[in-house]
Amino acid sequence: MPELLLAAANAGAFLACAAFVVYAGMILRPYLRRRRDVPGDAGDFSWHLIVPCRDEAAVIESTISGLVSNHPRARIWCVDDASQDATPAILARLAGEVRQLRVVTRSLPNARLGKGPALNAAFDAIVGALAPGVDPDKVVVGVVDADGSLDPRCLDVIAGPTQFGDPTVSAVQIKVRMLDHVAELAGSASVRPRTRMGRLLVRMQDLEFAGPIAGTQFLRRHVGSVGMGGNGQFTRLSALYRVSRDHGKPWHGALVEDLELGLHVLLTGGRTQYCHDTWVAQEGLPSLRRLVRQRTRWGQGTMQCICYLWPILTSPRISTGAAIEIAYFLLQPWFQLVGGVFYAACGAAVVYGLVQSPGGPSDWLNPTTGGLLVLFLLFSMGPLVIWGPVYRSRVDTSLTRREALLLGVVNVAYMYVNQVADWRALVRIIRQRRDWTKTERNGVRNALPSSTITSVARAT
Numbered sequence: 001m002p003e004l005l006l007a008a009a010n011a012g013a014f015l016a017c018a019a020f021v022v023y024a025g026m027i028l029r030p031y032l033r034r035r036r037d038v039p040g041d042a043g044d045f046s047w048h049l050i051v052p053c054r055d056e057a058a059v060i061e062s063t064i065s066g067l068v069s070n071h072p073r074a075r076i077w078c079v080d081d082a083s084q085d086a087t088p089a090i091l092a093r094l095a096g097e098v099r100q101l102r103v104v105t106r107s108l109p110n111a112r113l114g115k116g117p118a119l120n121a122a123f124d125a126i127v128g129a130l131a132p133g134v135d136p137d138k139v140v141v142g143v144v145d146a147d148g149s150l151d152p153r154c155l156d157v158i159a160g161p162t163q164f165g166d167p168t169v170s171a172v173q174i175k176v177r178m179l180d181h182v183a184e185l186a187g188s189a190s191v192r193p194r195t196r197m198g199r200l201l202v203r204m205q206d207l208e209f210a211g212p213i214a215g216t217q218f219l220r221r222h223v224g225s226v227g228m229g230g231n232g233q234f235t236r237l238s239a240l241y242r243v244s245r246d247h248g249k250p251w252h253g254a255l256v257e258d259l260e261l262g263l264h265v266l267l268t269g270g271r272t273q274y275c276h277d278t279w280v281a282q283e284g285l286p287s288l289r290r291l292v293r294q295r296t297r298w299g300q301g302t303m304q305c306i307c308y309l310w311p312i313l314t315s316p317r318i319s320t321g322a323a324i325e326i327a328y329f330l331l332q333p334w335f336q337l338v339g340g341v342f343y344a345a346c347g348a349a350v351v352y353g354l355v356q357s358p359g360g361p362s363d364w365l366n367p368t369t370g371g372l373l374v375l376f377l378l379f380s381m382g383p384l385v386i387w388g389p390v391y392r393s394r395v396d397t398s399l400t401r402r403e404a405l406l407l408g409v410v411n412v413a414y415m416y417v418n419q420v421a422d423w424r425a426l427v428r429i430i431r432q433r434r435d436w437t438k439t440e441r442n443g444v445r446n447a448l449p450s451s452t453i454t455s456v457a458r459a460t
Contacts, residue, residue: 024383027215028390030222037277040159046139047074047155050122052115056146057086058441059283061094063146068098070152074142077125079104079118082111102129114436115230116251116260119143123240123250139237140164143258147441148231149185149281157278158234170239170270171262174232175214175277178206178284181396185281193442198286204414205284205291207407210395211387217274223321226272227329228262232280235265242268255436256301263308263326269317283442288417290439295421297436299333300428306330336422384411 049067053060060078067076078091080103091103104125106118126141140158144150151157151174158164158172179185180192180202193199220226228235240250243264251257252264262272285291312318312326388408392399399407 020380021383024386027212027219028383028386030218031211031215032390032394034218034276037157037162037275038160039153039156039277040161040163040165042073042155042159044138044159045155045164046134047071047142048126048139049074049076049142049144049150050119050126051076051078051144051146051148052081052118052122053078053083053087053091053146054081054112054118054438055083055085055087056441057083057090058444059147060087061090063144063148064094064098064101066149067144068100070150071155072100073155075100075102077102077104077122079106079122081106081118082108114253114255114257116249116253116257119251119257120249126237136238136241137167137236140234141237141240142234143231144280145231145282147179147283149179149182150232151184151278151280154278154280158275163273163275164234164236166273168271169236169273171226171228171233171235171265171272172275173217173226173228173262173272174234174275175279176209176229176232177279177281178202178209179281180284181206182279182281193284193286195286197288200410201286201288201291202284203407204410207387207391207395207411208414211391214274214276218276220272220322220325221274223325224271224319225266225322225325225329226262226274228258228265228272230256230258231282233258233261235261236270239265239268239270242270253434254301254304255297255434256305259302259305260308263305263312266318266322266326267308267311267315285439286442292417292421292424293437294439295417296424296428299418299422299425302330303333303425303429306334333422333425336419337426340419340423381412384415385409387411 049071051060051063051067056063064076064078067074076098078101080088080091088105091101095101095103102125104121106121111118123141130139154174158174163169163172180199193202217226235250243250243261246268247264250261250264252260254260265272285294309327309330312330313323315323318326385405385408388404388406388411389401391407392401392404
């Protein structure tokens, strides 16, 4: 009986690894073969950038400085979500200096209820400020986090013919990077982590977003299921109107309101798109505790969105390929939980085989079983390790080959953060906890001088 269980565990493990390798190939191929998007003219659209602010005194002035200087065409809407630090005073001062800045103030008890309600408040303010007769297809609403820095070329790039220049595109998600690793921001963007572990964690987050997450978006771009992110999401006002009409407000109550918005855009017949040729940069998390807490929120939010599985699978507006990919993504946290138990069982079976083998471990590790073990390790680790060299070749060529390979090896361990986070998310769901703790900032960032902000604002 133990031998039968061991054989079954081995067969199941190899099937799971084979499926993992196939999926890894499906996201790697379009990533490596991608073509650059042709930019357009941002002047073809009206741009509104929402910046949700909840206790953001450490970073908000720097963020507004960058948006004002780099995107003078855009109107900026800062939502003060009942901040308890100096954020209200900073926003009040900037609002008096910057013509295109508007501040939306929320007060308790109707504030501090999550990012979705804050974004909805900005949406209401934007709609109320629009001139009569404006074409909602020509109005684009973007979301930039309070610690974000937006590529100066961003609006022109996403106005291109494969992005908002295509009238069938309802929403665009752009590439996300970590501030410390964007060459254009080097030396002045953020407070660098003090420890080697902190710097490694931030580097791994940059690899994750610019590598496998971007690769997944390329696959979704092909099948029609591109997902929205919490930072760097852009949506036509007409699409937000449709979501509001069919589902209430544009943003809803899941802990991943960005994912929920993307699903609603697709369910209302819209098309989502991904753009890799521009970026939004944000602070990385140099603390493992903070990273696990963030991923726990993401995992719980994705688990909450399982309620959309059946509507997605049965929607006549969503293609079969897109529905399958979305179903896989929504089920992924649950697969992680089952997979964790399964691989633990496989490990126990291997240990049992080593201990119970009549000839001892050396007899059990014969050429056949040893070869199978090597194949298992290659199949399970190879698709993760490969992203180190890919990251070096496509993102940061300053890395040596040895450093890139080491990053790939670290990526194997880094992926277990999501395993831990998904178990924590399950516990929170069982305990019916929906609260969330905002991620604290790394430190105060330098902003442009106030005179510079004022001069740029006057020039526009």
